Amino acid sequence: xxxxxxxxxxxxxxxxxxxxxxxxxxxxxxxxxxxxxxxxxxxxxxxxxxxxxxxxxxxxxxxxxxxxxxxxxxxxxxxxxxxxxxxxxxxxxxxxxxxxxxxxxxxxxxxxxxxxxxxxxxxxxxxxxxxxxxxxxxxxxxxxxxxxxxxxxxxxxxxxxxxxxxxxxxxxxxxxxxxxxxxxxxxxxxxxxxxxxxxxxxxxxxxxxxxxxxxxxxxxxxxxxxxxxxxxxxxxxxxxxxxxxxxxxxxxxxxxxxxxxxxxxxxxxxxxxxxxxxxxxxxxxxxxxxxxxxxxxxxxxxxxxxxxxxxxxxxxxxxxxxxxxxxxxxxxxxxxxxxxxxxxxxxxxxxxxxxxxxxxxxxxxxxxxxxxxxxxxxxxxxxxxxxxxxxxxxxxxxxxxxxxxxxxxxxxxxxxxxxxxxxxxxxxxxxxxxxxxxxxxxxxxxxxxxxxxxxxxxxxxxxxxxxxxxxxxxxxxxxxxxxxxxxxxxxxxxxxxxxxxxxxxxxxxxxxxxxxxxxxxxxxxxxxxxxxxxxxxxxxxxxxxxxxxxxxxxxxxxxxxxxxxxxxxxxxxxxxxxxxxxxxxxxxxxxxxxxxxxxxxxxxxxxxxxxxxxxxxxxxxxxxxxxxxxxxxxxxxxxxxxxxxxxxxxxxxxxxxxxxxxxxxxxxxxxxxxxxxxxxxxxxxxxxxxx
Ligand code: IVH
Numbered sequence: 222x223x224x225x226x227x228x229x230x231x232x233x234x235x236x237x238x239x240x241x242x243x244x245x246x247x248x249x250x251x252x253x254x255x256x257x258x259x260x261x262x263x264x265x266x267x268x269x270x271x272x273x274x275x276x277x278x279x280x281x282x283x284x285x286x287x288x289x290x291x292x293x294x295x296x297x298x299x300x301x302x303x304x305x306x307x308x309x310x311x312x313x314x315x316x317x318x319x320x321x322x323x324x325x326x327x328x329x330x331x332x333x334x335x336x337x338x339x340x341x342x343x344x345x346x347x348x349x350x351x352x353x354x355x356x357x358x359x360x361x362x363x364x365x366x367x368x369x370x371x372x373x374x375x376x377x378x379x380x381x382x383x384x385x386x387x388x389x390x391x392x393x394x395x396x397x398x399x400x401x402x403x404x405x406x407x408x409x410x411x412x413x414x415x416x417x418x419x420x421x422x423x424x425x426x427x428x429x430x431x432x433x434x435x436x437x438x439x440x441x442x443x444x445x446x447x448x449x450x451x452x453x454x455x456x457x458x459x460x461x462x463x464x465x466x467x468x469x470x471x472x473x474x475x476x477x478x479x480x481x482x483x484x485x486x487x488x489x490x491x492x493x494x495x496x497x498x499x500x501x502x503x504x505x506x507x508x509x510x511x512x513x514x515x516x517x518x519x520x521x522x523x524x525x526x527x528x529x530x531x532x533x534x535x536x537x538x539x540x541x542x543x544x545x546x547x548x549x550x551x552x553x554x555x556x557x558x559x560x561x562x563x564x565x566x567x568x569x570x571x572x573x574x575x576x577x578x579x580x581x582x583x584x585x586x587x588x589x590x591x592x593x594x595x596x597x598x599x600x601x602x603x604x605x606x607x608x609x610x611x612x613x614x615x616x617x618x619x620x621x622x623x624x625x626x627x628x629x630x631x632x633x634x635x636x637x638x639x640x641x642x643x644x645x646x647x648x649x650x651x652x653x654x655x656x657x658x659x660x661x662x663x664x665x666x667x668x669x670x671x672x673x674x675x676x677x678x679x680x681x682x683x684x685x686x687x688x689x690x691x692x693x694x695x696x697x698x699x700x701x702x703x704x705x706x707x708x709x710x711x712x713x714x715x716x717x718x719x720x721x722x723x724x725x726x727x728x729x730x731x732x733x734x735x736x737x738x739x740x741x742x743x744x745x746x747x748x749x750x751x752x753x754x755x756x757x758x759x760x761x762x763x764x765x766x767x768x769x770x771x772x773x774x775x776x777x778x779x780x781x782x783x784x785x786x787x788x789x790x791x792x793x794x795x796x797x798x799x800x801x802x803x804x805x806x807x808x809x810x811x812x813x814x815x816x817x818x819x820x821x822x823x824x825x826x827x828x829x830x831x832x833x834x835x836x837x838x839x840x841x842x843x844x845x846x847x848x849x850x851x852x853x854x855x856x857x858x859x860x861x862x863x864x865x866x867x868x869x870x871x872x873x874x875x876x877x878x879x880x881x882x883x884x885x886x887x888x889x890x891x892x893x894x895x896x897x898x899x900x901x902x903x904x905x906x907x908x909x910x911x912x
Contacts, residue, residue, distance in 0.1 A: 288330075358533055360557050370404055396459040398845065420465065420527075484537045519560055574654045580671040616647065681703055685700040785809060845886075850901055879898075
């Protein structure tokens with residue numbers, strides 16, 4: 222037995238050593254194979270983050286570079302090429318699955334002029350033509366979706382998933398604007414209309430501004446936010462975030478005789494049905510023209526209101542599409558051209574530390590001004606200190622910055638060969654740059670935080686937030702004035718705004734501005750309790766959560782005197798656990814109680830009842846479509862301030878539906894249930910007439 226064990230032992234050891242032999246002897250071929258394996262693993266990792274978690278770690282441009290390197294290696298070494306990778310997989314495991322009767326494919330991508338010309342030449346030689354109608358349109362960067370209509374009624378909305386089946390997101394998708402519940406006849410027996418769900422930059426910025434005001438990290442990319450919103454199980458955010466839809470294709474279409482014969486015809490049908498097609502396109506007959514259109518779009522795309530990372534070139538005519546056919550991953554009749562990322566090289570003047578309102582310390586690179594993607598850039602967040610270490614970025618370094626679909630410029634690499642060897646690496650700070658208190662590291666979100674509630678940087682930002690439009694809306698008071706009043710010792714706590722005197726403010730801003738500011742301060746006394754709670758800037762508590770708190774506590778005094786164990790999701794309806802934690806932590810601070818008591822003694826935040834009683838008291842409203850003179854939010858606030866309630870879904874308890882242009886499923890639903898439908902003018906008339 223012993224001998225056998227010894228032999229096994231030696232076999233294992235020799236075998237173990239042999240494992241290294243291929244590496245030690247790796248010739249050029251095996252090195253290529255190794256690289257291919259590594260690239261595939263890396264890409265799979267990033268696919269998982271992108272498709273499943275909607276939380277990518279690298280920029281799209283970097284991802285594309287990995288994919289491109291892999292494609293090139295596979296093309297030059299066909300012996301190592303793998304079967305096609307498929308279309309990705311966006312399924313989260315949380316939704317019911319629905320099959321696609323016609324697979325939802327992806328697109329082949331090209332990255333430069335030569336690749337594009339090669340693609341077009343091959344397609345046209347297979348069609349045996351010198352000229353064909355190529356349709357060129359923006360490539361939307363969102364989430365691919367398929368809407369299934371049976372006998373003209375919307376029955377299902379399904380994400381691409383793995384191309385064969387996807388997540389059934391019907392309930393959430395129905396809550397979007399632009400969705401038509403019933404198609405005007407003549408309608409196909411069954412049709413799958415396909416397109417993309419996305420967030421406009423304007424909506425993305427609005428959501429992020431609100432988040433930042435509430436002391437939360439902004440979202441990094443509109444696509445991930447669109448995915449995250451649509452894939453929420455409770456669909457709660459569907460009302461707060463306005464997702465957009467564009468349609469550009471179809472899957473099954475029965476009977477076949479009614480199918481569009483071209484892309485142009487598809488858009489005509491969509492118009493007839495009141496559904497959104499791609500609003501902007503170009504056309505080209507040959508590779509020469511196609512390249513010219515692609516170049517023209519390269520400039521124009523900076524003005525598009527939606528995120529896009531390229532253009533799609535597709536044959537207009539279906540008869541020609543059928544000649545070229547489709548592969549398992551992508552059709553042969555279309556291709557995506559991805560623009561190279563906008564990049565620039567500049568020198569870092571300094572790395573500064575920023576203290577946020579909630580105490581988070583963010584390293585920020587300040588550089589020599591440089592133009593990038595049509596804008597002048599002078600600074601970029603370095604996010605956190607782990608990132609500073611990873612990049613090993615130092616003051617004076619030359620860096621490459623990039624803006625690839627992402628809105629915010631990023632430092633992607635450091636040109637270390639140009640570095641002054643005497644500059645030391647940038648140390649992770651231990652003390653707050655403003656108040657010198659020791660920094661705490663927050664293990665959960667991996668940030669460094671100044672925990673001193675009296676840190677002047679935090680106080681000033683808190684006061685500026687209190688006065689901002691998201692807060693008490695004290696017009697004329699911005700961060701600059703707050704800083705001056707703070708430094709002069711006139712403004713330490715929110716309540717101090719209400720103690721300011723003319724003779725104190727006038728020397729700083731002049732008589733006229735001072736008067737204006739006093740007017741807004743007086744006006745702000747009437748702010749609703751929700752506004753006051755939002756203005757306090759409690760981490761994680763923006764307007765929506767503030768409303769939950771306001772509805773329960775009814776006055777600032779009750780909130781100020783609340784016991785900590787009352788701040789509990791089981792006690793306060795609609796309070797989410799994370800929000801409860803944040804509120805409890807806030808109320809546990811002595812200084813918080815002082816701030817609140819002070820505001821209570823000034824009779825701020827006592828108008829909760831007043832704002833909820835009004836001409837629309839007890840009435841429930843649902844908004845749908847685009848109103849001519851009010852944004853969604855403004856309409857929401859208008860109704861609420863008059864005592865009405867706004868909800869997202871039409872039910873029998875809905876009193877009125879306020880409908881605008883392109884009103885969709887909600888309008889149909891209101892008609893079906895016989896609920897009165899009014900327009901913006903009627904709503905305004907109602908409010909103006911009432912006392
Ligand atoms: S046509 C595959 N047109 O990009 C069937 N696709 O990365 C033909 N996309 O799978 C698609 N904008 O989800 C088409 N104007 C557009 C598009 C578009 C975005 C998406 C689509 C596709 C993905 C490939």
